Amino acid sequence: MTLIAILLPWLSFMLRGKILTGILCLLLQITLIGWIPAAIWAVISLQNAREDRRTRKIVKAMKQNR
Template sequence: MLFAILLPGISMIFRGHVFKGIVCGVLHLTVIGWIPAAIWAVASYREDLAEQRHQETLRILTQQGRR
């Protein structure tokens, strides 16, 4: 998460959000835009973690339903 705060655009690109990463990187280039870009990157990171948890839960529930 520290990476998302320090380099928000690059952290988004590494997580597969290329277009969002480019827009966030452009926003990051301005001094005023760095704070919103960092908040956006952290929120995106947290959203990706929540999606992973959701997918894992669905996988487990699907496996239990087959029994």
């Protein structure tokens, strides 16, 4: 998924269900200068989503141990 985020940042957002963000990213990516910020944005967003998922999993495990 990280490779998709670098090569096709808009597709990374679309695959995660963020349609409007994907369209905005595609508009940014259309310009050659905007490709690099779009790729960075997609990779950071992907990492944040992974961190959120990991945090929810830890919180759920902590609640079950009570």
